[in-house]
Amino acid sequence: MGSDVVIFWFRSDLRVGDNLALAEACASAGRLLPVYCHDPAADAPTRWGFARRGPHRRAFLEAALDDLDAALRARGSALLELHGAPCEVLPALARAVGTDVVVCEAIAAPEEEDELAALRAAGLRVRTVWQSSLLDPAALPFAPARLPKVFTAFRQAVESAGLQPPAPLPAAQTLPPWPDLATGAEAAHHIRACRRSYKDETPALPCRSGGSRESGGATSDADAEAEHCIRACRRSYKDETSALPCRSGGSRESGGATSDADAEAEHHLRACRHSCKDEVSVFPYRAEPASFPWWRPDFAGGEGAALAHLAGYFAGERPRHYKATRNGLSGVDFSSKFSPWLAQGALSPRRVFAALRRHEAAQGVSEGSYWLWFELLWRDYFRFLHLQHGRRLYRARGLNAAAPPPAHDPAAFAAWCEGRTGHAFIDAGMRELAATGWLSNRMRQVVASYLIHDLGGDWRAGAAWFEAQLVDYDVYSNQGNWLYIAGRGTDPRGGRRFDPDRQAATYDADGAYRTRWAELDRRGAD
Secondary structure (H helix, E strand, C coil): CCCCEEEEEECCCCCCCCCHHHHHHHHHCCEEEEEEEECHHHHCECCCCCECCCHHHHHHHHHHHHHHHHHHHCCCCCCEEEECCHHHHHHHHHHHHCCCEEEEECCCCHHHHHHHHHHHHCCCEEEEECCCCCCCHHHCCCCHHHCCCCHHHHHHHHHHCCCCCCCCCCCCCCCCCCCCCCCCHHHHHHCCCCECCCCCCCCCCCECCCCCCCCCCCHHHHHHHHHHHHHHHCCCCCCCCCCCCCCCCCCCCCCCCHHHHHHHHHHHHHHHCCCCCCCCCCCCCCCCCCCCCCCCHHHCCCHHHHHHHHHHHHHCCHHHHHHHHCCCCCCCCCCCCCHHHHHHCCCCHHHHHHHHHHHHHHHCCCHHHHHHHHHHHHHHHHHHHHHHHHHHHHCCCCCCCCCCCCCCCHHHHHHHHHCCCCCHHHHHHHHHHHHHCCCCHHHHHHHHHHHHHHCCCCHHHHHHHHHHHCCCCCHHHHHHHHHHHHCCCCCCCCCCCCCHHHHHHHHCCCCHHHHHHHHHHHHHHC
């Protein structure tokens, strides 16, 4: 099209600092439009009978989007949020701003790759940048297609080659300005701003519903609606008017009276507001201690909280003791807690590694600090595994062609999800997961093993439940770990069964973890 406008599509990289894809977009753009797409498919029902994304993940995401929008505004830009499938809303937006260029990060998972294919089929030129791993795939001592079959061989090859990641990129101080948004009927119909902040107190703008009227009206009505929608969508850092609140919402989808729209907005906002002050029943244990209390400002989603946590963690002694404490079950300090921010891309692994090296330079290398590097390599391995195998990782048999079809018992699976299997240790873990959106790494392995090897359940159902619940859900690590436990991935032992009685005796010897979650379960039922 010959336009200098570039659309930058944020995916799982909700940060400004060390964002290679954003830097590339800025380098080629005269005007830049940062967008985020709220795809309804992310909240659609799964084949297993529950919503694909639960309230913990949604709330954690909302905090990250608030933080991202503020960071963009501070640099002369802002975030435009669109409601709809990317293959629908991004081509419409591109037409409205007169461009066909979209830049985004590369995600090597089937659904995410299908999104890119659909955008290209719609005529967009999509440039992707790989940036979610610590190490650059091109720098590995082997091609991704020849990735070692087991993690240990991968780690040894990386360490023998002396590979080090590049330094993280600093955050840009300024960003290219927004383009002028079109004011035609097409823009009104397709560009849907959405409001989904649990901090908002303005009931006039509906939560995430947004959008324009779907029925055809007179041209003047369409133009007026377009103007209304564009005014709501425009996120200029210069705007100070109350008509343009942070990440504000679109127009009514029906032609009803204003009072109906206001009532609907109020209904949605009440349902969506997840303030830590709220006493809503969906988070019944929020007042209790939690291992990752995402509702607190210091554990909120977004780059700001992530960088503060990173600095605080490496300023003290926790990294030195990481290996000794990492198998803990409860508490904020027993593990690094970087994973939720890494998963949403508010924190890059290169920033974590840089902080780790600064810590080691100041306090010395320790077994604990080495183990943090070890865990970052595991995270990379599951990413490179996707580059190697792609869709094969999503088959029922995974990489194990001889594996039998997985069984699924709906009643047993429901009992597992709800923490009522009858095994106190397993039930405690599942109640913690449902109540807080978090589970320690040790408990994740134990409850996953129990579903697969004790209940004879389908590993894919368990992976889907983790996807719905975990605030640190990451498509690569979730798939890789479930395959590993199920013996359908890269585990050299052909699967891992964790004896739940032995695990309880080892990691919850005094029964405090089981007692705590049993008590909270009874309290929630009162």
